[in-house]
Amino acid sequence: MNTTYLYLLVFAILVGSTDIEVNIVALYPSASTGVAMLFGTIALSYGVIVSILLGLAGMKALLIALFYQHLKYEPRSLSSWVLIGLVIASLLMSLVFIQLHVH
Amino acid sequence: MSQDILPPRIRRWLFTTNHKEVGILYLVTALFFFVAAGLLALTMRTQLSVPDNHVLTETLYNQFVTVHGLLMIFWVLSPFAFGFANYIIPLQIGARDLAFPRLNAMSYWFYLFSGVAIIMSFIFGAPDLGWTLYSPQTAIQFSPSIGLNVGAAALILITVSITMSSVNFLVTMFKMRAPGMKLRHMPVFPWAILVTIFMMLYAFPSFLAAVLLLYVDRAFGTFYFSSIQGGALLWDNVFWFFGHPEVYIVLFPAIGLIADVIPTFTRRPLYGAKYVIGSMIAAAIISFIVWGHHMFVTGIGLTSTKLYTVTTIAVSLPFDVMVIAMIETLIKARIKLKAAALFALGAIALFVIGGITGVYLASVALDHALRGTYFVVAHFHYIMVGGSIMGLIAGLYYWFPKFTGRMYNETVAKIHFVVSFIGFNILYFPMFLLLDMPRRIQTYAPDTGWGSLNSLATLGGFIFGGAQVLLFLNLFLSQRKGLPSGPNPWDGWTLEWSLPSPPPAHDFDTIPTIAEDGTYHFGDSPGLPNGAGYPNGSKIGNGYSHSHLEGLSAWPIVVAFAAFIFFLGLTIGQPNNPTTPVTFQPFWPLIADGAILGVIALYGYSRERFSVHEETRTESWPFREVPNVKLGIWTFLGAEVIFFGVLIGAYFFVRTNSPTWPEIGSLFDIRNGFAMTLVLLTSSLTAIMALVSAKIGSRNGLISSLLATFGLGVAFLYIKSTEWVYLGTHGVFSVASGLPATSYFITTGTHGVHVFAGMLMTLYLLVNSLKGRYLKGDHQAIEHFGLYWHFVDIVWVFLFPLFYLI
Numbered sequence: 001m002n003t004t005y006l007y008l009l010v011f012a013i014l015v016g017s018t019d020i021e022v023n024i025v026a027l028y029p030s031a032s033t034g035v036a037m038l039f040g041t042i043a044l045s046y047g048v049i050v051s052i053l054l055g056l057a058g059m060k061a062l063l064i065a066l067f068y069q070h071l072k073y074e075p076r077s078l079s080s081w082v083l084i085g086l087v088i089a090s091l092l093m094s095l096v097f098i099q100l101h102v103h
Numbered sequence: 104m105s106q107d108i109l110p111p112r113i114r115r116w117l118f119t120t121n122h123k124e125v126g127i128l129y130l131v132t133a134l135f136f137f138v139a140a141g142l143l144a145l146t147m148r149t150q151l152s153v154p155d156n157h158v159l160t161e162t163l164y165n166q167f168v169t170v171h172g173l174l175m176i177f178w179v180l181s182p183f184a185f186g187f188a189n190y191i192i193p194l195q196i197g198a199r200d201l202a203f204p205r206l207n208a209m210s211y212w213f214y215l216f217s218g219v220a221i222i223m224s225f226i227f228g229a230p231d232l233g234w235t236l237y238s239p240q241t242a243i244q245f246s247p248s249i250g251l252n253v254g255a256a257a258l259i260l261i262t263v264s265i266t267m268s269s270v271n272f273l274v275t276m277f278k279m280r281a282p283g284m285k286l287r288h289m290p291v292f293p294w295a296i297l298v299t300i301f302m303m304l305y306a307f308p309s310f311l312a313a314v315l316l317l318y319v320d321r322a323f324g325t326f327y328f329s330s331i332q333g334g335a336l337l338w339d340n341v342f343w344f345f346g347h348p349e350v351y352i353v354l355f356p357a358i359g360l361i362a363d364v365i366p367t368f369t370r371r372p373l374y375g376a377k378y379v380i381g382s383m384i385a386a387a388i389i390s391f392i393v394w395g396h397h398m399f400v401t402g403i404g405l406t407s408t409k410l411y412t413v414t415t416i417a418v419s420l421p422f423d424v425m426v427i428a429m430i431e432t433l434i435k436a437r438i439k440l441k442a443a444a445l446f447a448l449g450a451i452a453l454f455v456i457g458g459i460t461g462v463y464l465a466s467v468a469l470d471h472a473l474r475g476t477y478f479v480v481a482h483f484h485y486i487m488v489g490g491s492i493m494g495l496i497a498g499l500y501y502w503f504p505k506f507t508g509r510m511y512n513e514t515v516a517k518i519h520f521v522v523s524f525i526g527f528n529i530l531y532f533p534m535f536l537l538l539d540m541p542r543r544i545q546t547y548a549p550d551t552g553w554g555s556l557n558s559l560a561t562l563g564g565f566i567f568g569g570a571q572v573l574l575f576l577n578l579f580l581s582q583r584k585g586l587p588s589g590p591n592p593w594d595g596w597t598l599e600w601s602l603p604s605p606p607p608a609h610d611f612d613t614i615p616t617i618a619e620d621g622t623y624h625f626g627d628s629p630g631l632p633n634g635a636g637y638p639n640g641s642k643i644g645n646g647y648s649h650s651h652l653e654g655l656s657a658w659p660i661v662v663a664f665a666a667f668i669f670f671l672g673l674t675i676g677q678p679n680n681p682t683t684p685v686t687f688q689p690f691w692p693l694i695a696d697g698a699i700l701g702v703i704a705l706y707g708y709s710r711e712r713f714s715v716h717e718e719t720r721t722e723s724w725p726f727r728e729v730p731n732v733k734l735g736i737w738t739f740l741g742a743e744v745i746f747f748g749v750l751i752g753a754y755f756f757v758r759t760n761s762p763t764w765p766e767i768g769s770l771f772d773i774r775n776g777f778a779m780t781l782v783l784l785t786s787s788l789t790a791i792m793a794l795v796s797a798k799i800g801s802r803n804g805l806i807s808s809l810l811a812t813f814g815l816g817v818a819f820l821y822i823k824s825t826e827w828v829y830l831g832t833h834g835v836f837s838v839a840s841g842l843p844a845t846s847y848f849i850t851t852g853t854h855g856v857h858v859f860a861g862m863l864m865t866l867y868l869l870v871n872s873l874k875g876r877y878l879k880g881d882h883q884a885i886e887h888f889g890l891y892w893h894f895v896d897i898v899w900v901f902l903f904p905l906f907y908l909i
Contacts, residue, residue, distance in 0.1 A: 003795060004792070004795060007788060007791050007792065007795070008788070011784065011785075011787075011788045014784045014787075015781065015784060018777065018780050018781065018784065018903075021903070021904055021908060022773060022777050022908070024908075025767060025768070025773065025908050028767065049909070050909050053904040053908055053909055054901075054904065056904070057900050057901050057903075057904050060897075060900045061897045061900050061901065064787060064893050064896055064897050064900070065893070065897065068787050068788075068790070068791045068889065068893045068896075069889070069890055069893045069894070070886075074729070075726070075727075075728045075729060077725040077726050077727075077728075077729065078726065078729050078733075078734070078737065081725075081726075081737065082737060082741070085741040085744070086744065088305070089305070089741075089744050089745055089748055092305070092344070092391055092392075093748050093752055095392060
């Protein structure tokens with residue numbers, strides 16, 4: 001695929017997922033019992049919505065890193081370098097939260 | 104910038120970018136701070152020598168304790184080690200300099216000016232609450248002195264210095280090793296520095312974020328550490344997340360150095376060298392999951408307590424391996440007891456005592472009894488001074504002939520060791536027995552029974568301090584009148600000993616190659632087996648050379664000075680006794696001067712014609728195909744991930760601890776967040792299109808893409824500032840109206856500063872692209888800018904849902 005088209009496609013996905021993020025807020029249980037859909041009313045729990053939002057944010061970040069920062073095309077050593085760094089950083093951050101939760 | 108108006112000698116030291124000279128600058132400055140911190144300690148010991156003593160007031164005593172600790176940890180131990188690292192590591196790995204020489208010089212000047220700032224803090228009432236800066240004591244109502252703000256500025260500056268240095272060393276060691284030098288061929292000292300750098304890259308951004316939050320709490324009246332939801336526990340977590348690895352950050356270079364010294368003087372390779380390196384890596388990883396043992400009494404819960412007990416005991420195991428390896432190397436060896444070897448042996452002995460007493464503190468029951476007492480003071484001084492400083496002094500004697508080309512007086516050096524060792528133990532061992540004496544008390548009553556042990560400790564302090572006079576006199580006189588040392592007075596095994604003493608500015612006439620078995624080869628000469636010594640220096644071949652007056656740059660010192668006065672301006676304008684919670688009153692003239700000078704200096708820095716000599720053949724696994732600058736930027740971005748991670752972590756911390764939080768959409772208009780997200784995502788697209796245009800040689804495409812990126816940056820900041828102004832002026836909330844406001848303004852504000860920095864870069868690229876630069880093969884700058892800009896975009900991708908949608 002032509003790189004320009006690829007970048008535009010990534011951009012479209014990024015914008016589309018941002019749109020989903022904004023609209024998913026309507027599914028909060030406190031927001032007047034959810035949204036009327038074809039088969040009834042949908043109201044997701046707070047935890048599920050937060051997970052979806054953070055998952056979408058993670059996906060967007062990954063897309064930017066892979067295609068705009070070109071990690072997908074870099075030597076494996078560099079992408080592994082970044083990945084290992086992120087995994088370690090995430091684990092360390094998680095520990096803080098686990099400790100907080102236990103506390 | 105014209106540098107010729109200054110005499111060559113001054114020019115050389117002010118503007119040098121040569122790694123050896125920068126290394127000497129680091130060493131001399133670290134020793135200066137060592138003396139300063141030592142004098143503070145001796146005054147404190149004088150105060151404590153007898154009961155009911157009043158040499159120092161309580162406030163002054165607390166200031167001395169705090170600045171002594173800060174100076175020793177941040178301005179002495181690590182910079183001392185990095186002085187050696189600067190000088191020695193390029194020589195040991197067969198490189199001619201560090202990857203980014205000007206950045207290296209800038210790191211040094213940031214370090215120097217940060218040290219000036221911390222000492223200047225005495226003018227404004229120095230920090231007086233211990234080097235751990237525990238919250239909520241740092242709150243403005245408990246510590247109104249602006250000296251603490253100046254101290255915070257100093258800590259921010261030195262953290263910037265350390266981050267630049269870490270990136271530089273990492274790229275150098277991964278990318279610039281001599282041909283054939285696999286990672287496994289690197290001596291233990293570079294390995295120790297490599298592991299240290301990894302820890303620095305994870306630990307210091309956390310500390311930077313913590314100090315930033317501390318500063319904004321004090322300057323803007325935010326609530327991170329002065330609220331119940333954040334408070335002491337938040338500070339403890341972010342501080343000790345950095346603080347415990349910091350112990351190993353200051354220790355590992357000394358261990359690596361000792362691991363180089365002992366084989367040289369025993370004429371035997373280090374026993375189990377690869378296990379020593381493996382142990383360092385293991386200890387480095389575990390060091391990040393032990394921080395909770397500093398918080399046993401904060402009520403972190405039984406599960407956490409158990410976890411941290413186990414990890415703290417576990418972290419001692421790799422150190423056992425290191426010590427056993429060194430002892431095994433010594434068994435039945437005919438060791439040459441030169442001063443360097445004596446200090447190395449002394450350091451091991453003292454470190455063992457410090458390490459064992461540290462394991463006691465892993466026990467929750469003992470920790471409850473011993474924490475906050477002089478037992479802990481003794482324990483960490485056996486590690487920090489006994490293990491680290493003694494080890495670093497071993498390095499000073501070991502490499503002094505290499506630095507100067509002259510021998511020091513061995514007899515005086517041995518006397519220095521004996522007196523130091525005895526003085527050290529008289530100073531610190533009695534503190535183990537002061538089990539019930541609290542730390543950081545200014546004086547005590549006669550009936551406590553602490554008097555005699557304190558008198559003994561003070562006597563030891565003066566013996567230990569006096570012994571260091573021998574060191575300075577010996578080295579000062581020897582560098583002028585000592586006997587010539589020749590290239591390799593110790594029959595050393597590592598590459599630096601193959602060079603003349605001191606080495607020429609360019610280090611190697613011909614870069615050596617390393618055979619599979621680890622032997623070194625110079626040009627066409629036969630390989631020199633390990634242990635045979637290097638009789639001829641590197642006078643083989645007629646390759647590259649340059650003089651000490653080449654490669655000078657004035658910009659590093661100017662950039663660092665600009666940052667120094669900028670931060671000083673941010674801190675010294677505030678009143679000493681604030682009556683209102685919001686106290687930010689900067690000294691605008693200094694801020695303006697710093698900002699203007701900084702922009703000019705950075706522009707000059709980027710425009711300067713400064714060529715870095717890059718070898719065509721280097722050993723650079725695993726990053727053979729990755730350019731140096733790109734690896735450096737990715738490494739820097741890694742540090743940024745931790746920095747923002749801590750800011751976001753602090754937000755989570757206070758939010759999950761808060762019983763209530765404003766409803767979604769009740770504070771911030773989601774449409775604003777959505778608009779800003781779209782703007783930034785679009786700017787990422789235009790940034791990548793700028794790269795595409797540069798690669799295909801489209802000047803118009805490049806200019807219009809950069810212009811669009813800049814314009815979108817302006818749009819983002821415009822929407823952001825409109826939102827801020829709206830929130831502030833409509834009474835919705837201000838920065839000081841509670842934790843939701845605190846976390847929102849500070850986190851998004853920090854991100855906004857990053858956007859602004861990116862816009863300045865865009866502007867610079869735009870100006871150059873108008874002159875026809877960056878087209879076709881010259882597009883690297885656009886690519887590197889993009890890495891940063893996309894990272895800023897990624898951060899916002901997370902901030903948007905965190906602040907606007909959940």
